[in-house]
Amino acid sequence: MSSWTLHDVPDQRGRSMIITGGNTGLGFQAASMLADKGADVLIACRDTVKAAAAVDRIRARRPRGTVRAGFLDLADLDSVEAFAREVLAGQERLDVLVNNAGVMWTPLTRTKQGFELQFGTNHLGHFALTGHLLPLLLRTPDARVTTVTSLAQTQGRIDFDDLNWSTRPYSTAAAYGQSKLANMMFTLELDRRLRAATLALTATASHPGWTSTELTRNSPAFLQRVSPWFGMRPDKGALTTMRAATDPAAPGGSYWGPRRFFETKGHPSPGRIIRRARDTTVAARLWEESTRLTGVRYPLATPTGQAG
Secondary structure: OOOOOHHHOOOOOOOEEEEEOOOOHHHHHHHHHHHHOOOEEEEEEOOHHHHHHHHHHHHHOOOOOEEEEEEOOOOOHHHHHHHHHHHHHHOOOOOEEEEOOOOOOOOOOEOOOOOEHHHHHHHHHHHHHHHHHHHHHHHOOOOEEEEEOOHHHHHOOOOOOOOOOOOOOOOHHHHHHHHHHHHHHHHHHHHHHHHHOOOOOEEEEEOOOOEOOHHHHHOOHHHHHHHHHHOEOHHHHHHHHHHHHHOOOOOOOOEEEEEEOOOOEEEEEEOOOOOHHHOHHHHHHHHHHHHHHHOOOOOOEOOOOOEO
């Protein structure tokens, strides 16, 4: 399909969605679109004031679906577990989990459990959240987990000697790249494990190309000035998330990004998965490390048949 747009999103009535970081930027646009299509949307974020404002804005559009907010701080694994407990107790189904929230190019900061903020929030928080919600996802027919990564993954490296930047000189850009590469490797490894277990849950990934959002607030001043001129609007950038999350033809392990200008702009199309992201040995080790660091174990066998 050459020009996939919002009109191509199927009717979402009767379907339940969770979007992390749905109060602003790409997440807000995706939440609005899904609610307009009839979905029941739960915006999960740490700023309750902004979340309430986002809910009001979406409700003012008079969507066919519903929208509400829940408190979730991905930088605190206790908060992740508490949020998941509430969802498991209060919902009978979860059709789509969109792992969208993230931080970018932040100064060296630690999560509550002591992880480097970008790796801890962007990857470990979502790894834990998905694992906690997995029973509900598996009970829902044709459910899907969509994780939003970034073109920055192409510069990422997984450094197992110092995942949390405890000894090496800190680089905001390198830390962000590592976290986004981890997002991509998580999606592909989750897909491998789901297929090995012959489960119907689908794992996909997307990236928004160059989209101008609040995420660039920690970027160099020059980039902040030019981004509104050269980047896509959030409603356009969110279409890659929408395709990865709702296109019935999007297979497990697929990756979606803008089509043109080296995947920075345009309609959502299949993206290029870099060789490092396809490294199954590194992905399996990252999964093991993520399990150890978060304490969240998925009830899935590895592709080799070992306990995962």
